Amino acid sequence: MKNSLLIPGKYKVIGWIIFILSSCLGLATSYWEYKIPGFALSVKNAELFADYNLTNELALAGVVIGLMMISFAKEKMEDEYLTLIRLKCWQWSVLISFGILLILNFVLYGTTFYSFLVYNMFTVPIVFIAKFNFSLYLLRQERAEDEK
Structure with missing residues (x-):
C-alpha cells in the first residue's frame, strides 16, 4: 500500500x-x-x-x-503493519494532547494558560514521535527474539 x-x-x-x-x-x-x-x-x-x-x-x-x-x-521498511502502528500512534498522541488540555484547563488561569496553549500545539507531533519510535523499538525487539 x-x-x-x-x-x-x-x-x-x-x-x-x-x-x-x-x-x-x-x-x-x-x-x-x-x-x-x-x-x-x-x-x-x-x-x-x-x-x-x-x-x-x-x-x-x-x-x-x-x-x-x-x-x-x-521508514526503511514501510509496510501495512507499520502504517497501522503509525495510525495508532497518531491516535494516542491526539488523545494525550486533549487529555492534557482538559486537565490543565481547570488548573491554569490567565496568561499562564495562554502560554501553555502555545506549547500544547507541539504536544501531538512530539508524543507521536516518542510513541512511534518506542513502538518501532518494541517491534524490532520482538522480531529479534523471533529470529533466535
Missing part, C-alpha cells in the same frame, strides 16, 4: 536539525528576548507594530516544519 503523505526517509535527519535549531531559537526569543538583527517588520502604521521583530515567527515555523518532517518521514 502506497501512502502519498509520507516523504522520503532522508528528510527525518533534516527535520531533526531544523527542529533542534528552531527550538533553541524559540527558547532564546521567549526567555532571553533574543531578536535577529535586521529581521524587523516595517509597517506604515507604527502605532501597532512599532518595533516588531519576526524572530519568534521564524522559530515557530522551523519547529513546526521540523516536527512534520520527522513525523511524516518514511
